Amino acid sequence: MHSLVEENYLKALFALSKDKGSVSVNDLSKHLNIKMPTVTNMMKKMAFKKLVHYESYKPLILTKKGKKEAALIIRKHRLTEMYLVEKMGFGWEEVHNIAEQIEHIKSPKLFAKMAELLDYPKFDPHGTPIPDINGEMEWKAYSKLSECKPGDMVKMAAVINTTDEFLKFLNRREIHLGLKIKIKSVEPFDNTMVVKYKNHLEETLSNTVCKRLLVERF
Amino acid sequence: MHSLVEENYLKALFALSKDKGSVSVNDLSKHLNIKMPTVTNMMKKMAFKKLVHYESYKPLILTKKGKKEAALIIRKHRLTEMYLVEKMGFGWEEVHNIAEQIEHIKSPKLFAKMAELLDYPKFDPHGTPIPDINGEMEWKAYSKLSECKPGDMVKMAAVINTTDEFLKFLNRREIHLGLKIKIKSVEPFDNTMVVKYKNHLEETLSNTVCKRLLVERF
DNA sequence: GTATTAAGTTAGTCTTAACTAACAAATTAG
DNA sequence: CTAATTTGTTAGTTAAGACTAACTTAATAC
Structure with missing residues (x-):
């Protein structure tokens, strides 16, 4: 599977490409607080893994595979946040940092259980959609x-x-x-x-x- | 704080020094599946951080600080296991691997909440003691x-x-x-x-x- | 009590993921 | 449309944490 670091690049790519569909190396660099040369290197590595389409001097575009993997991480993040709030009594302001860490846990079972206990939510209480187990979210237009x-x-x-x-x-x-x-x-x-x-x-x-x-x- | 890697060395040192009070580089190496030279290097690094007493060719002994930090990781591990079983409906055989990952989460709040929801347990259902928030477990003789x-x-x-x-x-x-x-x-x-x-x-x-x-x- | 074996260390290499300095391409401004 | 600026890349370095090969110290065996 992918390293924690790669997962963070995926998440950032996914978040930043929401509107345009692509991201500049510069934006990604700023968003992650990582210098541009490091980002360029990482993009080459991730391109080799078929997670992102990379061509010199061109905007970065997630592949289908990359999008799915990113969505699955976001799924884990949102399920965790929701679980912490609904089942453990945390406030919404407290859960982001915890979810930021738990989203990298490798255990399909854990997140399947969270989803089950939360009744398979499709949206979190802020209306943010939660990708399903296949990384799909058709709701995009809502x-x-x-x-x-x-x-x-x-x-x-x-x-x-x-x-x-x-x-x-x-x-x-x-x-x-x-x-x-x-x-x-x-x-x-x-x-x-x-x-x-x-x-x-x-x-x-x-x-x-x-x-x-x-x-x-x- | 310490890296995930250091935390694993601490846990292993703690577990292995249960009886004798000290551990050989060799035992630690076998237990962690890490070659001896790597262990030696790490011990020097951890000695510098005052987590372990290290002298060439002598057995490894955790410092007071090292023991406490190890106990706190074990606390997180056991609380997680118990939480997963008692509050989420997992079987005991499923939880070890998940707890192995969650024990490294940096969030005092998360584990405080688990402890609260579990009614501040001092022992897990196998009778294994759970260190308190200060890493203490006087019960040793039980x-x-x-x-x-x-x-x-x-x-x-x-x-x-x-x-x-x-x-x-x-x-x-x-x-x-x-x-x-x-x-x-x-x-x-x-x-x-x-x-x-x-x-x-x-x-x-x-x-x-x-x-x-x-x-x-x- | 020396020889052999086991344990521990030193030195040097590799990979991952970061960095800086210097250069090249693309964009924007005049 | 060339000049200046911004963006992106290349090359080389660093730190953490792993490795192997070679050497040294300690333990055990006869």
Whole structure:
């Protein structure tokens, strides 16, 4: 398998290539606090291992294999964070550093167990998606309802933080997966949204709620 | 702090010096699967860090500091094993390799939380003691009742695996900490013990029970 | 009590992953 | 469109932690 160091390069490459799809040696160097020549060397090594496409003076692009491996590390990181918060009583601000270390543990069983105990979550409580065991996350296109604008037409795709309380709240308002929602207006002061769906012609949703609803735009 | 590699040397030194109080370079080399010259070099480095007393051609002895650091790693290992079994539902045979990795995690908070959730255990379910946060384990002299011989006089020192069931069992027989027990005989077939204490002149204890009672000989 | 064997050390090499200094290519500015 | 700046690469060095080969000290055997 890969060294701890390589895993950190993979994670950084994955994170930084989110938007453009590629990363410059310079950005990677800054993000990792590692000097550029070291990064160049490492990229050659990782290219040999088919983790990244590397050509002199060209932007770095993760291979399919590299993306998958990165996603699996991120999976371990997010599962750990969630486990620490939900099952051990840590605060969110405390868990990042611990997860940063535990994500490198080599034990499929450990993370399978965490996933099981957390009921196979697809999103962490911040709405950040958790890659599955194959490193897949098709959800890529989802956004939070709270990030949509008036006039947008969206379809309910997933719910973050599925507590009983919250699910009951959604049931009472007949909000369910697949539901088509139109955003009528957004209150600029507290970001409360007024939305329309089915026979609910004017339903008001707080920002707290909107941040927990993941939708697909169309 | 120390590197993962140094931590493994510390653990091995601690484990191997259990009886004699010192270790040969050769034993350490075999135990770690690392060649002798490498071990010698490492010992010099660790001597400089005041973790071990090193003199050419002499046995290796952990310093007080080295012992403490080793005990703290073992604490992390045992807490992890226990946590994985008791709180996550792993079997004992699965946890060693995971604990071997997690013991190197740098996060006092994580292990403090494990200890808290496990109710500050002093022994794991095998009766192996867990060092406290200062690396102390005074209990050194304790042995399992099951390891004693007929004629031995012992004093109850600690109980392993303190489930409600087991504590009730002990209460019913008036067995408690500090109790003086004399071993009358041991059934060679199943290691059942016949013991005498207070006004219980002939109490029979199964091997399962005897393995869970830690006693002090005198 | 010397000879043999086992244990320990010294010296030199290798790999990984970092660094600096110096140079080359690409980008941006005028 | 050339000059200056930024970005990227090459070459050579370093530290940690492993190795082998060769040598030395200590232990054991006869």
